[in-house]
Amino acid sequence: MRLSIIVPVYKVEKYLSECIDSILSQTFTNYELILIDDGSPDRCGIICDDYARKDNRIRVIHQKNGGLSAARNAGLDVAQGEYIAFVDSDDFIAHDYFDQAMQVCANYPSTQMVVMPVHVHYGHTSSHLYMFPQSGFIHGCDQIFTSWISHQGYLHTYSCCHICHRTLFQDIRFPIGQVFEDADVTPRLLSICNNIYYHHTSSNESGVYYYRYREDSITTTAKWRDYHDQLNHQFPWLNKACQHTNVTLADTQRYGLILVNIVIDLLRTIDVKLKSELNMCNYIYSSLNQIRPSVSDLLRLPIPIYNKVKNLPFAIFGLKFHLFLYTRKWLPTT
Secondary structure, X not given: OOEEEEEEEOOOOOOHHHHXXXXXXXXXXXXXXXEEEEOOOOOHHHHHHHHHHHOOOEEEEEEOOOOHHHHHHHHHHHOOOOEEEEOOOOOEEOOOHHHHHHHHHHHOOOOOEEEOOEEEEEOOOOOEEEOOOOOEEEEOHHHHHHHHHHOOHHHOOOHHHEEEEHHHHOOOOOOOOOOOOHHHHHXXXXXXXXXXXXXXXXXXXXXXXXXXXXXXXXXXXXXXXHHHHHHHHHHHHHHHHHHOOOOOHHHHHHHHHHHHHHHHHHHOOOOOOOHHHHHHHXXXXXXXXXXXXXXXXXXXXXXXXXXXXXXXHHHHHOHHHHHHHHHOOOOOOO
């Protein structure tokens, strides 16, 4: 059984060696490592070539800068493994990360996806270990989607902690020129997956993906276009949750409140008088109004108390006033 590990590389000279070394030190060894030098202006390309000369499992692709999606797609186009994995070049992984994932695939050949624990924002005060409540399989697209919503998988859509059978990518690629691309691709993969394994670990050092916090990363320097892309990726899945008979109203409302926060960030950065942006805002408005919680619903939601207080204006006065309260911008709605 062979694994293809795709690592996009761009302006990460400080972290690249630690990332590659963590892959080369894996207890699982039957893999190819595809390093995509995405036109990095620093020494990353040279570092990649140096590693390739020392280990014949490493392939290096040098290409003109096209962004994270283009780099991952380039790796997918040449990958030869039965399973596909992604590692971001500023992150690193525990020594048995792939060993634990591939053992599941070896023992259960019908496995289409393994979801591993991820240490989110490693190196920051907000860091935490995210994983499914317990190890085990979930079967069937409907049950997988329901579980994803109920366990708030939309908060951690990282492609990097999902090891996927190559057939899942037969008709799926990452969106070029957009950010928060994982929020688009991960739910699309889940929607066609019939057999997924969630891996739970009792140790912070075993089978864990370490997602590093960087102040200059996309997720920490987001601008209006980024919020726009994120909402475009997320809203179809909120609408699907609204229509899904097995997704509870409470789970749908909790998901909706996450998107309300993104809308607030978006409105703070745009001029709602511009027609193109107004159309987007109206689409958002109509979708979120469908899941507006009552005050009693809001108080019962399994969310922190400060989130309940923050969203009381939404429950009492509606979305339009709620958005104005936090952005000082009235949203014209049709």
